[in-house]
Amino acid sequence: MAEAQVNQPPLERLPVSVITGFLGSGKTTLLKHLLAHPDMGETAVIINEFGEVGLDHLLVEKADDDTILLESGCLCCTIRGDLIDAMRSLYKRRVKGEVPPFKRVVIETTGLADPAPILHTLMQDPVLTAVYRLDGVIATVDAVNGESQMDRQMESVKQAAVADRLLLTKSDLSAPEKLAALEARLYRLNPAAPIQRIVNGAALPASLFNAGLYDPETKSLDVQRWLKEEAYAERDAHAHDYGHDHHDHEHHDHDHGHGLDVNRHDAHISAFCLTRDAPIDWQKFCAWVDMLTATRGPDLLRIKGVLNVVGETAPVAIHGVQHLFHPPVLLPAWVGDDRRSKLVFITRDIDRAFLTESLAAFLDDAGPA
Numbered sequence: 001m002a003e004a005q006v007n008q009p010p011l012e013r014l015p016v017s018v019i020t021g022f023l024g025s026g027k028t029t030l031l032k033h034l035l036a037h038p039d040m041g042e043t044a045v046i047i048n049e050f051g052e053v054g055l056d057h058l059l060v061e062k063a064d065d066d067t068i069l070l071e072s073g074c075l076c077c078t079i080r081g082d083l084i085d086a087m088r089s090l091y092k093r094r095v096k097g098e099v100p101p102f103k104r105v106v107i108e109t110t111g112l113a114d115p116a117p118i119l120h121t122l123m124q125d126p127v128l129t130a131v132y133r134l135d136g137v138i139a140t141v142d143a144v145n146g147e148s149q150m151d152r153q154m155e156s157v158k159q160a161a162v163a164d165r166l167l168l169t170k171s172d173l174s175a176p177e178k179l180a181a182l183e184a185r186l187y188r189l190n191p192a193a194p195i196q197r198i199v200n201g202a203a204l205p206a207s208l209f210n211a212g213l214y215d216p217e218t219k220s221l222d223v224q225r226w227l228k229e230e231a232y233a234e235r236d237a238h239a240h241d242y243g244h245d246h247h248d249h250e251h252h253d254h255d256h257g258h259g260l261d262v263n264r265h266d267a268h269i270s271a272f273c274l275t276r277d278a279p280i281d282w283q284k285f286c287a288w289v290d291m292l293t294a295t296r297g298p299d300l301l302r303i304k305g306v307l308n309v310v311g312e313t314a315p316v317a318i319h320g321v322q323h324l325f326h327p328p329v330l331l332p333a334w335v336g337d338d339r340r341s342k343l344v345f346i347t348r349d350i351d352r353a354f355l356t357e358s359l360a361a362f363l364d365d366a367g368p369a
């Protein structure tokens with residue numbers, strides 16, 4: 001990670017939400033439904049192909065080769081070349097008044113995409129980070145096919161594991177017991193993401209957006225809502241209800257009673273929260289992060305944290321995806337009495353003990369305070 005270059009948060013950047021989910025899991029259906037909602041005016045949507053989306057019923061007008069305007073005031077543009085170019089050009093055209101002054105961006109990924117490179121783009125490109133901020137990742141999971149997709153495709157497990165919001169689509173087509181089993185599986189994988197059952201894309205925009213650190217309603221940074229560290233403790237407290245301890249990698253290839261391969265990919269994913277009481281030395285922390293990203297980068301699916309840093313009177317928020325970290329953000333002040341550092345991890349084949357012990361070693365102390 002970069003040296004202790006702590007940035008003030010630019011609060012007025014445009015929020016970007018990423019919709020991910022396996023092939024055919026209902027991303028486009030969701031998007032169509034969302035774009036017809038009155039709260040979604042002034043949204044710019046970036047997708048790979050218009051053709052697939054079929055927005056005709058929303059009354060479209062073509063602005064140019066790769067952008068269409070919807071009657072609602074939203075605009076859709078296709079990705080030509082890479083996402084960085086598309087997002088830079090969209091912002092430029094907004095500034096020049098060539099497209100409506102959209103207030104939010106939604107990116108629909110292709111069904112097979114790992115969302116990590118998209119998050120990297122939003123964290124790393126200096127132009128994009130100056131004008132956009134990541135609001136959150138929304139993952140659609142097919143209530144009918146989700147189980148088998150997650151059994152067979154690591155990508156679909158990763159998509160659900162890194163999401164901030166989970167949508168169980170096609171819930172009209174699935175039996176209640178099947179829905180409950182899939183929900184329990186998603187909760188084990190990603191306890192901090194609220195899960196909604198939806199039919200034909202019918203989700204309310206308010207339930208999907210504003211998942212980021214910045215709360216536009218209060219115009220402040222809301223760590224509690226973003227980090228949700230309590231969700232990990234609650235999940236662990238209820239682990240026995242589901243018959244397994246999710247941290248436990250010894251259970252990798254166990255048959256959980258549903259069939260040979262069920263949950264095999266899930267067993268590689270861990271989601272947990274580390275806390276530390278004593279303030280953290282920033283340089284030593286960065287050295288630890290550098291070691292982790294260099295040696296285990298691809299397996300650090302998502303890290304969020306708020307740190308009590310030696311010499312800082314306010315907390316520092318960090319956010320990483322694999323080997324890349326967003327520039328750390330100095331928050332305005334501590335809220336409440338809890339001054340502990342908290343780090344939420346979603347990892348593949350990295351367990352809590354390794355992270356706890358290596359952090360302690362880098363911080364030159366005996367272990368978690």
Ligand SMILES: Nc1nc2c(ncn2[C@@H]2O[C@H](COP(=O)(O)OP(=O)(O)OP(=O)(O)O)[C@@H](O)[C@H]2O)c(=O)[nH]1
Pocket residue numbers: 021022023024025026027028029030052110111169170171172173198199200201
């Ligand atoms: N019955 C039912 N069908 C749904 C629901 N959501 C989506 N579908 C159908 O499922 C199919 C796939 O939905 P899409 O929205 O195209 O899925 P997608 O994730 O965008 O698909 P790709 O872009 O191919 O990855 C379509 O035929 C939808 O009409 C739902 O809640 N209930």
